Amino acid sequence: MNMQLLKRLYNIYSPSGKEEKMVKFLCSYIRQLPGNISMSKDKFGNLYVVKGESESYPCLVSHIDQVSHCNHSKDFKAIETRDIIFGYSPKNRRFENLGADDKNGVFICLECLKKYDAVKVVFFREEETGCRGSSEAVMSFFDDVRFVIQPDRKGNSDLITNIGYSGLCSEGFIEAIEPEKWGYREENGLMTDILTLKENGLGVSCINVSCGYYNPHSDEEVTVKKDLLKCLMFIGHIIEDCTGVYPHVLTDSYFSPYEFEDEVYDMLNHDPTLTPEDLHDMYSTNFPHFGLEDYRRICEDYRMFWYDDEEDIYEEKSTDLKTLEVWKESKRLLNYILCIRFFIEVHSIVSASRFFHMPTYLRVVIECQSRFFPFFPAFSRNCPDYFLHTSGSSSFRSLSDLGAR
Numbered sequence: 570m571n572m573q574l575l576k577r578l579y580n581i582y583s584p585s586g587k588e589e590k591m592v593k594f595l596c597s598y599i600r601q602l603p604g605n606i607s608m609s610k611d612k613f614g615n616l617y618v619v620k621g622e623s624e625s626y627p628c629l630v631s632h633i634d635q636v637s638h639c640n641h642s643k644d645f646k647a648i649e650t651r652d653i654i655f656g657y658s659p660k661n662r663r664f665e666n667l668g669a670d671d672k673n674g675v676f677i678c679l680e681c682l683k684k685y686d687a688v689k690v691v692f693f694r695e696e697e698t699g700c701r702g703s704s705e706a707v708m709s710f711f712d713d714v715r716f717v718i719q720p721d722r723k724g725n726s727d728l729i730t731n732i733g734y735s736g737l738c739s740e741g742f743i744e745a746i747e748p749e750k751w752g753y754r755e756e757n758g759l760m761t762d763i764l765t766l767k768e769n770g771l772g773v774s775c776i777n778v779s780c781g782y783y784n785p786h787s788d789e790e791v792t793v794k795k796d797l798l799k800c801l802m803f804i805g806h807i808i809e810d811c812t813g814v815y816p817h818v819l820t821d822s823y824f825s826p827y828e829f830e831d832e833v834y835d836m837l838n839h840d841p842t843l844t845p846e847d848l849h850d851m852y853s854t855n856f857p858h859f860g861l862e863d864y865r866r867i868c869e870d871y872r873m874f875w876y877d878d879e880e881d882i883y884e885e886k887s888t889d890l891k892t893l894e895v896w897k898e899s900k901r902l903l904n905y906i907l908c909i910r911f912f913i914e915v916h917s918i919v920s921a922s923r924f925f926h927m928p929t930y931l932r933v934v935i936e937c938q939s940r941f942f943p944f945f946p947a948f949s950r951n952c953p954d955y956f957l958h959t960s961g962s963s964s965f966r967s968l969s970d971l972g973a974r
Contacts, residue, residue: 570798572649574598574679578672579647579656584637585698591633592616595675595692602683613705614694621687627808628689628714629681630703630762631674631721632696636786638850639666654792667790669782671696674720677780677801685808689714693762696721703762708769715814716742716773718804719763720780725796729758729777735819737767738774742815746776751803753778767819774815778803786852830867833859837871844868 583591592614599606599618606620616633619626642658645665656667678690691710693702711717716738722729728748730738748754763775781796833852837843845864852859859867 570676570794570801571680572794575672575676575792575797576647576649576654578675579654579667579669580645581668582641582645583634583668585634585695586637588614588633588694591675592692595633595679598679599682604686606682611705611707613702615702615706616692617707617710618682618690618692620682620685620689623687623713625713625715625814626687626689627681627685627811628691628711628717629674629678629804630691630693630717630719630766631678632671632693632702632762633675634695634697634702635666635668635670635672636697639786639788641665649794652794654794656788656790664788666786666788667782667792669790669792670723670785671721671780673780673782673792673797673800676797677720677804680801681804681808684805688808696762700760700762700765703765704769706766706769708766708771711766711771711773714773715811716807717763717766717771717775718807719761719775719777720800720804721761722758722777722779723782723785724779725781725793725799726753727756727758727777727779728753729761730755731757732760732764733757735764735767737763737817737819738776739815739817742774742776742811742817745811745813745815746807748803751806752799753803772816772818774817833864833867834871837868841871 577594578591581591581594592610595616596608599608602620604620605622606618609617611617641656642661642665644658644660646657646659647654647667648657654667654669656665657663658665675692678692681688682690689710691706693700693706695701696703728743730736730743743755758777761777763771763777767775778800779796780800781793781798782790783793784790833848836848836852845861845868848864848868849859849861
């Protein structure tokens with residue numbers, strides 16, 4: 570993989586509605602690629618690319634914007650380790666949103682444009698504000714495509730074939746791409762550009778594929794390099810081996826708000842401290858039909874479900890107060906043990922000259938994260954020497970956030 574290209578994409582800050590720098594970079598990069606390539610824009614600013622001549626084309630789409638509530642400092646850097654990439658501000662000593670949702674998809678589109686002789690690609694604007702770019706797409710562009718693939722899913726194994734009760738592709742297409750052989754399984758997904766295209770009349774099979782990013786819409790977002798490569802190889806297999814056209818028409822599209830409310834409940838189960846405002850800021854794109862009042866109602870229902878009345882809440886809080894000190898001491902002791910193991914391993918790394926300009930704790934973490942954690946553990950902005958990896962979840966939390974200090 571062209572890691573320099575990937576990090577260049579990460580370093581371009583492109584919040585929804587302000588994607589001009591990204592469009593400019595894409596046009597410049599695509600012009601220097603080999604082959605017969607043409608580019609055009611629609612009235613909304615979406616970028617359409619055609620390479621080569623063919624009776625039918627494989628087609629990839631991605632969105633070039635990132636969530637606007639996560640800012641980039643002027644000294645933002647995409648830092649690469651052996652296994653992952655994350656965003657960091659050295660001056661502010663904090664993690665910052667990488668924009669891997671969906672710059673990982675943009676990267677895959679560019680790699681396929683470079684590699685294959687005949688392919689179509691679309692780069693959509695403003696997906697994160699409710700798929701505004703794809704809702705303005707020129708649908709005739711897709712008249713001669715075999716299928717449409719969007720690499721815009723977190724994780725490393727999800728193959729999105731349905732969104733809500735809307736099917737996106739045919740059974741024949743699923744059989745042809747053999748997802749199990751490549752480590753993918755069918756899942757139900759969230760709102761993204763391919764559903765908008767299907768609702769606008771797209772008549773071929775579509776899928777959304779996990780492309781190796783984790784903790785999207787947050788400053789703790791990371792890319793796991795091997796998972797991104799896995800997605801790139803899977804899409805390459807589809808382009809090379811699925812040479813027929815795979816028709817599919819959206820029928821019986823049905824939306825159930827209750828199904829998506831269950832997903833919000835799952836988020837609250839994972840992190841009960843989330844407020845309605847947090848949920849609205851983080852997931853307004855995934856659930857565009859939910860307004861702030863909907864999130865307030867869901868949060869109230871969630872708390873009513875878990876706490877029958879105020880007395881239960883009081884009792885639980887009292888129990889928490891009684892056990893808090895014991896819990897703190899247990900966590901602190903466990904953390905000291907982990908730190909001892911950690912620094913025994915990294916004794917020789919602290920003096921590594923290539924990281925001399927970084928704080929000691931950052932040198933240690935960058936070099937040794939893969940020995941201790943499957944993913945990079947986010948640490949407190951003011952207390953980076955305490956870590957806790959939340960097993961089985963896609964987010965990380967520092968012990969200091971939990972009162973362990």
